[in-house]
Amino acid sequence: MILQLAAASLKHRKTSVLLTLFTIVISVSLLLSVEYVRGQVRDSFTRTVSGVDIIVGAPTGQLNLLLYSVFRMGNPTQGVDWQDVAWLEDHPQVDWLVPIALGDAHKGYRVVGTSNAYFEHFKYGDKQSLSFSTGNGFTSDRHAVIGAEVAEQLNYQVGDKIVISHGLGEVSFQHHESHPFTISGILNPTGTPADKGVYVTLQGMESVHGSSPTQNTLRRSPFKKPDAGSKAADDDHAHHDEHDHSAEDTHGESLSQAPPSSISALFLGLSSRVAALQVQHQINNYGNAALLAILPGVALKQLWGLMSNVEKLLLGISVLILISSLIGLITLLLATMRERRQEIAVLRAIGAGPGTILWLIQAEALLITAVGCAVSFAAVSLGLVVFADWLNASYGLVVTGSLFTLQSAIVVGCVLAATWVCSFIPAIAAYRSALHAGLSTR
Structure with a gap:
């Protein structure tokens, strides 16, 4: 029920929602790409010479x-x-x-x-x-x-x-x-x-x-x-x-x-x-x-350990981009609170409690992020297939395996968890508004 209400509310505000969704897709795609390529670069580097014992x-x-x-x-x-x-x-x-x-x-x-x-x-x-x-x-x-x-x-x-x-x-x-x-x-x-x-x-x-x-x-x-x-x-x-x-x-x-x-x-x-x-x-x-x-494999891993700071820097930049996207999501939800006061009042009039309003706002945020993660997975997977030969020829990056790995699942889980925590800010604002909402706009 709450998901249906959240989907209908997001559809009503589709222009602003699409812009927010776009930023989520960009940030999650970048985070997934960096995490995946980071592992592939490490593996490819340690296999710079792979046929020598x-x-x-x-x-x-x-x-x-x-x-x-x-x-x-x-x-x-x-x-x-x-x-x-x-x-x-x-x-x-x-x-x-x-x-x-x-x-x-x-x-x-x-x-x-x-x-x-x-x-x-x-x-x-x-x-x-x-x-x-x-x-x-x-x-x-x-x-x-x-x-x-x-x-x-x-x-x-x-x-x-x-x-x-x-x-x-x-x-x-x-x-x-x-x-x-x-x-x-x-x-x-x-x-x-x-x-x-x-x-x-x-x-x-x-x-x-x-x-x-x-x-x-x-x-x-x-x-x-x-x-x-x-x-x-x-x-x-x-x-x-x-x-x-x-x-x-x-x-x-x-x-x-x-x-x-x-x-x-x-x-x-x-x-x-x-x-x-x-x-x-x-x-x-x-x-x-x-x-x-x-043993070249052992020596390459030791050498990679000396350059691991670059790997951590790339991951840190991606996390900062994701944080900025989540801030944009919160801003969107907060900016619509004044416009939605009458919507909240109607929901209160038909029996929805303040807790329902809180979960509704959080469901909207999680729905936007979940759709963004799904689109990001599809986009990154397609990009890896299309550019696999180019990455191999230009950078020696051998793209192997699937994007659907434990690391990718952890990344998506962290993104959804961060969205849920951040959505408490607009959700609590909606909860407080719901306690005093009336049928007339003030």
Whole structure:
């Protein structure tokens, strides 16, 4: 009965009610979006690198190793000797490894020395693989692959030649102009640091700096576990022509048999993730050299904890917007009290008590907020579906799951509870007015 009266009263004042409803929808939608995206951003951040079980580098600290290997921020204090890389390659629990060499830049973007294994094994978000928008990986020591942001900002195409520079600044006084690289592929956008990288072969980076190849040449790819037929494949390799050699290289084989003397870091994939802690302990206690092995998921969560204040700030701004909307709702109900004195008097005349008038005003407020929450749920859910691909490509935000979660239910419950508490102000005013209401307007 009270809900029917509340609905009829709101319909009579539909213009002002619609404006108030609009503000409620905006504020609740913002609150729901921030709460949902906040959780998704946290999950996506902790999955910036999701296909790597262990990261190995010099013992410079867990966060420092994570920052320079994944986010390309800072530099290692020392490299990892190739003999130690060979030990990791032969480890029974290591399924694959990806080398990372840093130290150069191209017009402000970091240059990463690596192999085709990087494009094959590196994953982000919900275990999504890197893909090429055009071109492909390395088929020559002088090939380069660039991220989506590098291609967009510098207007590069496949086939363009680039020159890398020593150092990390946008301005360098030492350009390796005698050793240009040809762009062989451009990666699709990921919204991760991979978009800002210029990737070259380890052998190409080594030759740029004038380093001579080491003498311990490997018979097989230094970045890929050999299968049962690897020896036969090596013996038959001499009979393949250059075209076949390039096709094989594209699928992850080393382009040159001479490994570099040292690298900056390694990404490891294990045959069993259950053994991650055991392998980490073995690497950290490796006797021949000082190495540091970290679990990227743990390090990313630790790094996110340092930035949690930004998360709390966003939530606080949304709460302030909701409070302003609730104040607008109270103002609307209070402003209509004088206009509704005769309505209240009629309700009193047909037997409605002061308590009924109080509950009527609260029912109107809760009805407006409930409709606003329902519209907000629908609008935010539709927006997440429509913009899911854009959020993934632009910001690396992988939208997974439904908006109808426990956190969203708590948000709506808090909004309705706040509305009920705030509605006491106009409801009590209506209650007092009802005690003295008459059939004539004063």
